[in-house]
Amino acid sequence: MSELEGVARRAVEAAQDAGAAQAEAYAEEDRSREIRVYEGAVESLSDAGGRGVGVRAFVDGRSGHAYGTDLGDDGLRSLARAAVEAAGIADPDEHGGLAEETGATEVEGLHSPELAGWSTEAKVDLALEIERAARSHAGVSQVEDTVYADGEGEVALASSEGFSAGFSLSSAHAYASAFAGEGADLMTGLGVGMARDPGGLDAAAIGGEAAERALALTGARQPESRRCPVLLDSFVAASFIGFIGSMLSADAVQRGRSLFAGREGDEVADPAFVLSDDGAHREGLASSPFDGEGSPTRRTTLIEGGRLRTYLFDARTARKAGRATTANARRGSYRAQPSVGTSNLLLEPGERSLAELAAEAGEGLLVTDVAGLHSGVNPVSGTFSVGAEGRLIEGGELGRPVREITIASDLVGMLRAVRAVGSEARWVPFGGSVKAPPLLVSEMSVSGS
Amino acid sequence: MTLVEPQLAEHVLARSLARGGDLAELYAEDRSSFSLALDDGRIENPQAGSERGAGLRVVVEDATYFGHVDGLREDDLLSVADSVAGAVRAEAREPAALAAARAAAGHAVRTRPHEVDAARKADLLRAADERARGEGAAVSQARTGYSEGRRLVEVFNSDGVAASDDRTRVRLAAQVVARDGERVETGSDNLGGHGGFELLEGGEETGAKAARRALALLDAVDAPTGRMPVVVGNGFGGVLLHEAVGHGLEADAVQKRASVYEGKLGQSLAPDFVTAYDDGLKANEWGSDGIDDEGTPTRRTTVIENGELTSYLYDLLRARKDAVSSTGNGRRQSFRHLPVPRMTNTYFAPGGAKVDELIEGVERGLYAASFGGGQVEPATGDFVFGVSEGYLIEGGRVTSPVRGATLVGNGLEALAALDGIADDLIIASGFCGKAGQSVAAGVGQPHVRIRELTVGGTA
Numbered sequence: 001m002s003e004l005e006g007v008a009r010r011a012v013e014a015a016q017d018a019g020a021a022q023a024e025a026y027a028e029e030d031r032s033r034e035i036r037v038y039e040g041a042v043e044s045l046s047d048a049g050g051r052g053v054g055v056r057a058f059v060d061g062r063s064g065h066a067y068g069t070d071l072g073d074d075g076l077r078s079l080a081r082a083a084v085e086a087a088g089i090a091d092p093d094e095h096g097g098l099a100e101e102t103g104a105t106e107v108e109g110l111h112s113p114e115l116a117g118w119s120t121e122a123k124v125d126l127a128l129e130i131e132r133a134a135r136s137h138a139g140v141s142q143v144e145d146t147v148y149a150d151g152e153g154e155v156a157l158a159s160s161e162g163f164s165a166g167f168s169l170s171s172a173h174a175y176a177s178a179f180a181g182e183g184a185d186l187m188t189g190l191g192v193g194m195a196r197d198p199g200g201l202d203a204a205a206i207g208g209e210a211a212e213r214a215l216a217l218t219g220a221r222q223p224e225s226r227r228c229p230v231l232l233d234s235f236v237a238a239s240f241i242g243f244i245g246s247m248l249s250a251d252a253v254q255r256g257r258s259l260f261a262g263r264e265g266d267e268v269a270d271p272a273f274v275l276s277d278d279g280a281h282r283e284g285l286a287s288s289p290f291d292g293e294g295s296p297t298r299r300t301t302l303i304e305g306g307r308l309r310t311y312l313f314d315a316r317t318a319r320k321a322g323r324a325t326t327a328n329a330r331r332g333s334y335r336a337q338p339s340v341g342t343s344n345l346l347l348e349p350g351e352r353s354l355a356e357l358a359a360e361a362g363e364g365l366l367v368t369d370v371a372g373l374h375s376g377v378n379p380v381s382g383t384f385s386v387g388a389e390g391r392l393i394e395g396g397e398l399g400r401p402v403r404e405i406t407i408a409s410d411l412v413g414m415l416r417a418v419r420a421v422g423s424e425a426r427w428v429p430f431g432g433s434v435k436a437p438p439l440l441v442s443e444m445s446v447s448g449s
Numbered sequence: 450m451t452l453v454e455p456q457l458a459e460h461v462l463a464r465s466l467a468r469g470g471d472l473a474e475l476y477a478e479d480r481s482s483f484s485l486a487l488d489d490g491r492i493e494n495p496q497a498g499s500e501r502g503a504g505l506r507v508v509v510e511d512a513t514y515f516g517h518v519d520g521l522r523e524d525d526l527l528s529v530a531d532s533v534a535g536a537v538r539a540e541a542r543e544p545a546a547l548a549a550a551r552a553a554a555g556h557a558v559r560t561r562p563h564e565v566d567a568a569r570k571a572d573l574l575r576a577a578d579e580r581a582r583g584e585g586a587a588v589s590q591a592r593t594g595y596s597e598g599r600r601l602v603e604v605f606n607s608d609g610v611a612a613s614d615d616r617t618r619v620r621l622a623a624q625v626v627a628r629d630g631e632r633v634e635t636g637s638d639n640l641g642g643h644g645g646f647e648l649l650e651g652g653e654e655t656g657a658k659a660a661r662r663a664l665a666l667l668d669a670v671d672a673p674t675g676r677m678p679v680v681v682g683n684g685f686g687g688v689l690l691h692e693a694v695g696h697g698l699e700a701d702a703v704q705k706r707a708s709v710y711e712g713k714l715g716q717s718l719a720p721d722f723v724t725a726y727d728d729g730l731k732a733n734e735w736g737s738d739g740i741d742d743e744g745t746p747t748r749r750t751t752v753i754e755n756g757e758l759t760s761y762l763y764d765l766l767r768a769r770k771d772a773v774s775s776t777g778n779g780r781r782q783s784f785r786h787l788p789v790p791r792m793t794n795t796y797f798a799p800g801g802a803k804v805d806e807l808i809e810g811v812e813r814g815l816y817a818a819s820f821g822g823g824q825v826e827p828a829t830g831d832f833v834f835g836v837s838e839g840y841l842i843e844g845g846r847v848t849s850p851v852r853g854a855t856l857v858g859n860g861l862e863a864l865a866a867l868d869g870i871a872d873d874l875i876i877a878s879g880f881c882g883k884a885g886q887s888v889a890a891g892v893g894q895p896h897v898r899i900r901e902l903t904v905g906g907t908a
Contacts, residue, residue, distance in 0.1 A: 008897060038511075038705070041511065042512045043510065043511065043512060044512065044515060044787060045512070045513070045514050045515065045536055046512040046514075046515040046516065046517075046787065047516050047532055047533070047536070047574045048515070048516050048517040048518070048529075048785065049516075049518065049519075050517070050518070050785065051498070051519055052519060052521045062495070063493075064495045064497075065495070065496040065497075066496065066497040066498065066499075067493065067497075067498045067499075067500075068498065068499045069499075069500045069501060069502060069519040069520065070499070070501070070520075078499075080500075082497040082499075085497070086483075086485075086495035086497050087495065088566075088567075089485060089492060089495045089567045089568065089570075089571055090485075090491075090493055090494070090495050091491040091492045091493065092490050093491065105785025118853070119724065120536065142705075142706060142707075144490070144705050144791055144828065147485070179707070179828060186828060188826060188828050188829065189831065213663070222696075222903070225674055225675065233508060255488060255489060255590060255592075256589055256626060257590060257635075258591045259624060301791070309763065337494055337496060348772060352738060356696065366544075370827075371824040372823060372824050372832040372833040372834065372835050372855065373824065374818065374821075374822060375821035375822030375823060375824075375835030376821070376833070376835040376855055378633075378635060378852070378853070379635065379636070380626055380633040380635055381632075381633050381634070381636070383852065383853050384853070385672070385835070385853045385854065385855040385905050385906065386833070386855065387824070387831075387832075387833025387836075387855060387857050387905070391832075403829075403831060404831060404858065404859065404903060405905070406833070406855045408853065408855075408905060408906065418558055420533045430572075445674075447625070447674045447675070447855075447857075447903070447904070447905035448674060448903070449675070449903065
């Protein structure tokens with residue numbers, strides 16, 4: 001048992017001593033680094049560590065949560081009292097309580113031992129190489145931001161029902177934001193990469209992507225309004241998929257705040273659109289052996305054959321629906337109570353490349369960035385109108401760049417209108433942890449001038 | 450309450466300058482919070498939090514070395530000092546002598562939220578829920594949330610700054626779903642400020658306002674599409690100024706030539722009746738503080754005066770680079786984050802027009818009463834806003850509610866196209882995200898009219 005697991009167990013005991021009938025503690029310890037470089041030099045270098053614990057106490061069917069950073073015996077005792085006291089304010093919840101199904105799924109490679117072998121200097125060099133790669137493209141006027149970050153940590157969970165386990169994990173990611181063009185023609189582009197350690201990051205690819213995205217948009221203008229086929233690239237597809245995933249939360253559904261409420265088993269998408277959630281995926285940065293309340297992670301098929309197969313459940317929503325948990329109780333950190341959320345979302349790739357999809361679209365729009373997704377979508381009705389930029393598709397080829405447009409549809413309408421899914425799937429840090437290929441939609445409304 | 454004794458702070462700063470640096474700064478913080486929600490008619494998720502820690506940075510020319518640690522014990526602080534100093538390669542120097550941290554004037558707190566019985570907070574949520582449901586039978590769901598937070602902050606730096614601030618914020622938010630057959634719409638509202646529980650007196654009205662927004666949308670028509678005049682609502686309508694102008698005035702973006710406002714100081718960017726402020730001093734406003742997170746007293750900065758761009762927003766580092774003084778905009782989410790230039794409360798000064806006059810002047814346009822949120826790319830000035838409460842303007846009158854409207858445009862163009870400002874200033878509370886940090890930001894304005902803007906509708 002690790003020291004951290006010991007902290008979690010002591011916190012549970014303290015909560016029981018303070019009067020909790022059931023208790024659970026989630027402890028976390030991490031060490032993180034972030035390196036920002038600008039114009040060939042280090043702009044900032046951060047190196048930090050932290051640890052803390054969150055305690056859930058259940059008293060008479062009511063639950064309360066308290067978190068803190070003081071892990072000494074006095075600190076844990078006062079935290080436990082605060083959790084029990086908080087529970088006293090809540091109304092009883094007949095579906096509340098700890099998860100019945102607990103355990104750990106074996107997920108390989110969550111923690112990369114390689115990370116420890118990288119010196120700060122080597123990481124700085126990697127960041128500088130990303131910046132150089134972006135600047136080396138003709139037409140790039142500057143690279144505003146180049147960031148490398150990594151973290152490694154340990155998580156431990158213990159409960160009064162005897163569950164106690166922990167795991168280690170690591171991650172590294174980098175991004176660069178490049179500018180191309182001047183004055184009114186200036187546009188920006190983002191390049192990203194993510195892995196378990198810096199060795200998994202390709203500096204030339206990240207810098208190159210930032211440059212190419214900016215260059216592809218330079219000189220963009222507002223086009224005329226139209227209705228046309230719309231091709232979403234992986235970044236944009238991932239943003240939409242992340243939003244759809246959040247709407248598949250059984251909590252949103254049960255509270256009447258999801259467009260998918262009452263639609264389990266219904267046809268909600270074209271059969272080409274196959275979506276699953278996988279909390280035990282080897283590559284996914286949101287993977288873990290167990291979820292935020294100790295249920296073993298797994299793969300759950302959400303949409304298949306065009307039909308909505310299931311929602312995502314934690315223990316509470318599962319009890320309420322008379323179902324089993326899908327191990328989707330997510331916790332952002334020890335400061336957050338568990339709530340239903342996606343882990344890694346995977347959209348099954350199709351057969352065709354982006355260029356082939358553009359050819360299929362004929363006359364249309366390639367969208368490479370969307371803005372305002374969360375303010376622009378009505379979560380209950382699914383209607384949306386979001387800001388976008390990208391390139392027109394003319395005669396099956398990528399044409400002139402466009403900006404200051406909005407694309408509008410409704411989410412289920414869009415999923416049903418999926419004409420094809422691309423073959424080039426990649427991990428994208430938008431919309432959570434999502435592995436998405438491009439997506440061709442038959443028709444959307446595009447507003448410009 | 451003292452978090453770090455001045456002698457210890459001095460010792461920590463000396464250790465962090467062991468291998469040199471132009472500036473060393475210790476930021477100590479004690480955070481406590483309490484929140485609860487009412488959903489489906491049930492009080493749930495009560496949560497209490499308490500954290501203590503410090504962030505420490507050493508600046509050497511244009512490079513910043515930063516570390517943070519949970520805990521404020523001497524060994525916590527010295528270990529982070531040594532770790533940060535270990536990354537620096539320069540000549541050691543001595544920090545200035547420090548006095549005890551001087552308390553900022555701060556903002557009045559009449560009733561300390563943590564001294565208020567939790568049952569009263571739950572009752573406030575129940576009252577807001579009742580008010581929401583009382584607005585009409587079509588209200589099908591209501592969620593209300595209460596949160597309070599206190600941050601005790603101390604800042605010490607090697608130039609002799611020793612300042613402290615005691616910050617208390619309270620907030621009440623409501624989200625309502627209304628349903629009529631197949632039609633489902635949502636509405637939200639919130640109330641918040643820098644001060645005590647007294648700021649939420651009458652806060653139950655928040656539930657009613659959110660419900661009225663959702664209900665109005667049930668009768669909404671699809672939003673129009675194309676370029677047209679837009680009247681933007683007061684209060685949260687100010688998010689337009691925040692996004693389309695404010696972010697571009699933050700000196701980090703300006704100095705990296707990543708802002709369309711770079712090189713435009715002194716230029717006339719808007720009609721001469723337009724004046725705008727960033728004001729971290731305004732009493733009890735959501736984005737106000739006593740000092741910023743680098744120990745600089747907050748103040749009111751005029752960013753646009755009679756149409757002319759007059760100032761950028763600075764923290765210490767960017768001010769040093771431009772040889773000006775910090776405007777008190779060095780803010781951070783917590784001791785775990787580096788300060789960067791951030792807005793406090795940003796708003797247009799009231800003008801002489803009446804809101805009715807602004808509307809009357811529009812033959813066909815959009816009244817964007819409130820936004821669900823927005824986003825801007827500071828380098829290009831391009832912005833997008835989701836209109837959460839909007840109406841058609843037809844023949845000089847506000848007519849049908851519309852749903853699904855989005856405003857897209859460019860900050861410089863929108864500023865130049867302002868053609869009227871009313872006299873009804875309100876400042877609303879929001880959260881602003883930048884560089885992975887979220888801070889409390891006040892956004893506000895009176896009603897304003899923009900001659901022409903692109904509306905992306907659903908029609």
